[in-house]
Amino acid sequence: MTPGDRFFDGLTGGVDPARVREAADQAATLLVRGARAGDDPGVAERVVHLAEDEGLETIAEVWAGSPADTLAGCLWRLFLLRSWVYADPDGAARQFEAGRQGAQVARVVAGVADPPGPAEIKAMIDEVLRGVAGADFADVLFRAAAFARVVATGRAHEPGIPGEDVRRMLHLSEQLESAGHLELSHPLV
Numbered sequence: 001m002t003p004g005d006r007f008f009d010g011l012t013g014g015v016d017p018a019r020v021r022e023a024a025d026q027a028a029t030l031l032v033r034g035a036r037a038g039d040d041p042g043v044a045e046r047v048v049h050l051a052e053d054e055g056l057e058t059i060a061e062v063w064a065g066s067p068a069d070t071l072a073g074c075l076w077r078l079f080l081l082r083s084w085v086y087a088d089p090d091g092a093a094r095q096f097e098a099g100r101q102g103a104q105v106a107r108v109v110a111g112v113a114d115p116p117g118p119a120e121i122k123a124m125i126d127e128v129l130r131g132v133a134g135a136d137f138a139d140v141l142f143r144a145a146a147f148a149r150v151v152a153t154g155r156a157h158e159p160g161i162p163g164e165d166v167r168r169m170l171h172l173s174e175q176l177e178s179a180g181h182l183e184l185s186h187p188l189v
Helices: 005-009 017-037 042-048 050-054 056-063 071-087 089-099 104-110 118-134 137-157 163-185
Strands: none
Touching: 017 056, 017 071, 017 118, 056 071, 071 089, 071 118, 071 137, 071 163, 089 118, 089 137, 104 137, 118 137, 137 163
């Protein structure tokens, strides 16, 4: 026996996942595409501090499940990378330094000041995120991918870092780079 249509009328449940996904996609599109359309110089700073102001958990709720080849998925990965850098700037600087020799081209693309200390790493990742609001989005993705590639190389040479952590950072780099190429061929949605 199956309940009739009226059975479902009285049920209240959580938020429809399709609507959450649609809202996430719209928010990402407005953040990336809409930020360039306006003349407000404060937009870039608000983008950089979005995770701090709204909380990474809030952003995760909306964007974490988005595929890597979407604006929402790219933003999630960019904010995740920034959160890691801010949570462990010394480790990020150490891993970047360790990877510089093995990933020289990526080191140049990432654009981290020399020598790459914790403050320089944080400044670079913030500059990358500012690019969401003002630069070519493909460039933003390529710079973040290059940074992640150098860090992955550094992790591979640093004792005590599990292989899974190396692979995860390398995978993040590959996802961002692939998204950058897609953005060049047709704007991500």
